[in-house]
Amino acid sequence: MVHLFGSQFPSAAGSNAPSLPLPAVVIELGELFAGAGHELSLVGGPVRDLFLGRISPDLDFTTDADPDATIAVVKKWADTFWEIGRDFGTIGLRKGQHTIEVTTYRAEAYDPDSRKPVVAFGTSLEDDLFRRDFTMNAMALRLPSLELVDPYGGVKDLQAGLLRTPGAPSSSFSDDPLRMMRAARFASQLGVTVAPEVSAAMKDMAGRIEIISAERVRDELVKLVNGKDPRTGVDLLVDTGLADFVLPEVAALRLEIDEHHRHKDVYQHSLTVLEQACSLETDDDGALPGPDFVLRFAALMHDVGKPATRRFEPSGAVSFRHHDMVGSKLTAKRMKKLRFDNDTIKAVSRLVELHMRFYGYGEAGWTDSAVRRYVNDAGPLLERLHRLTRSDVTTRNKRKAEQLAFAYDDLEQRIATLQEQEQLDAVRPDLDGARIMALLGIKPGPLVGRAYRFLLEERLENGPAASEEAEAELLAWWREQPEFVPVVDQGAPAPRGDRNQ
Template identity: 85%
Template sequence: MQDSPLTAPLPAVVNELGQLFADANSELSLVGGPVRDLFLGRTSPDLDFTTDADPDRTIAITRKWADGFWEIGREFGTIGLRKGSFTIEVTTYRAEAYDPSSRKPVVAFGDSLEDDLFRRDFTINAMALRLPSMELVDPYGGVKDLHAGVLRTPGTPSSSFSDDPLRMMRAARFASQLGVEVAPEVREAMTAMAERITIISAERVRDELTKLINGSQPRRGIDLMVETGLADHVLPEVPALCLETDEHHRHKDVYQHSLTVLEQACELETDDDGAVPAPDFVLRFAALMHDVGKPGTRKFEPSGAVSFRHHDVVGAKLTAKRMKALRFDNDTIKAVARLVELHMRFYGYGEAGWTDSAVRRYVNDAGPLLERLHRLTRSDVTTRNRRKAERLAFAYDDLESRISALAEQEELASIRPDLDGERIMALLGIKPGPVVGRAYRYLLEERMEHGPHTPEEAETKLRTWWSEQPESAEGDAS
């Protein structure tokens, strides 16, 4: 134990709360991530505390001080508080025991800070500041490990991961967020126990995966998951990208390519207008998953080349299926899968150029994902052939210029037929039904192919189309 030199960066509410508990003859310590972040020069948005007081006592001490509180985590000894802009959790000392076959911990309250710290996931999170004295409590060498950039567990890794297998995902997440290396014994335990992650709920795994992908170095976290076998159970489509190659059928290492695309996508996230602010999970996850359709579509051609026809469509389906299994929300699933499906579309432009109608379709198909698609497509160039890379970059620059030029003339982001459904029915004298949909699609195709029309031009085209339809014989549209 030692005096803490970190009093200055702490918000005033920390000392206030510490004094409240001291005045009530109860212990209170700032613990875990907020303490770790102080050593990293960061301010944690959430404040976590641990105490010898039980939940009832915590509520009694803080009721008049806090702006609000909630008891959702009460069964685990946690009381949530709100004070000004701060979200605070106060948890009674714990000595948890886990049922190896259960997803949920069996909670037992403890009676000492040191025992509480021992049950935490990693030494860098097993540090505390006693309040209000600001005494640093670091019984397991968390500060030393943090400075060394090493991830270790307070006890044996096997016991820690057996207690809570989700800690293996946290190890990969911290590799991404903090750039730390896992200690050899931690890596060994992750490898031996990777299958235990399957007892953890999909929602908890999803949350850790999202934090990993949004970290500053997601490649490190994904690599750790793949190397330890954790990804085989969480994200099996990614290790499947490690395709075997031989001297007769050479092609890119798809796994390493995908990680490079992920890194390059991260670098392109934030631009001057903030169109894709960092971190952007949808762009990053699409970059990681964009080629997952390749293993299932790989074909060795007679020429010795390797093809992956329709891997974009197959990959989109695999991505959506995996994200559904991980309980992602529908909007996120649709966005990521759509980017995977569209990531090859640009290459037709690079090879032959497009008409204005093809450019319109590209914009329309991308919809609100267009800015992300721009970045994903540019990130997908990992060739070492400088001339090829420059040619592709020039082609995409040209495509973006054409999109901008057309956008000045037309509302590309929201292309609609020149006549709406109400006007179509009025002109043709028909009621709502499938025919209206057909007419609407015809006008949309005309809009895509030829650009915007005046209402008069659109009406003339619609009447001509209608005269060729079998239903027009049933009544006079004029």
């Protein structure tokens, strides 16, 4: 490790700045490029993170060398290198445990109708820094001298917790509209405040986010939601109008503010649920360490079905019947548009669908079969469902909040007791598919599935049964099915179920 001391930085860093460690490969690479007659600087996030007292997992460098010259310098030094980003001036490589990217000085801009950047290589470090997204990322360390280059006041802005652009925000966002999403992400991750002129440009140019690919938008959204303060990041998306294009279902929740106060502010409630879900991620048993995107995004989206289901009842009350089911479908639809993988879509939308299932337990209580169904329906999402349901309590009525917490404590205790008795988290029918087919004399097909579901319902309703009892129940069910034909004698035809596959 190489240590950088506060005295090496401009006075803005402060005389008491801590020593900042750098991996030795940074200096080694700088010396290699210098020996070959080229400039090299550590740039962007890794430099910013030095001032935040942390080391970036990836190391980004910029150089005056073109990609061919970069390969010539690193090919014998690196463990491996790749040229996937060559068209953008970037050569990737690995040295020991470090992943490194070296990019030729450049300027890039988006064609108004294109999702892909048009790249032009630059000639100076200062010009390269000017094209970067924010001043706190427009800092560099020249190598191997470790000279800080900060032409746009990144250190000062970082200390002030202010997010600004090196040039006019409108120019920066025109070049790469994804930077507007990144501003909201940094507000979540770093706790910075977006400068007024940056926020104004985001509002004016929000619609330009539509030229960015869904995958890039999705990746920024995930980082935002997984940040330290996702509430602030989401709020910025909504306030600037970006959410109208990225998460319109969340933006629509603001329209549900009821001036007559007949129901709570659904938008602020959703942000509070998100905040509370974050606080419940890591508990003593470590069952759900954070950040957990599935839980957090389900918390944010859990009430998006309310705008479409709001009804004013004759009594003056407001209802949102089936908003859980509607919200689940809206969530899945939005996530598909953002190109999330199927497993994540299913998990989040299922949690949204189930988030109301608990309510009513405290008043009426549940039978053991109802508890089994709750666990069976949640499946591997049970731990997340526990936390989502608890997070959904935002009432200011202390007594009501305590009652709900007590009821859910009771439900979790009953689940634990039943799991000990029955291994509830792996509920299966008392007979498997092979035994069902042998007993009924049928072949694989839809009829086996129907029989299996019948036995599963019996298992959930009544708990485990002995094999003989389960077989008797199955045979009784079978005699009531339209496919069943009694066998009169040895020459009688086989049950229709055998011929109907």
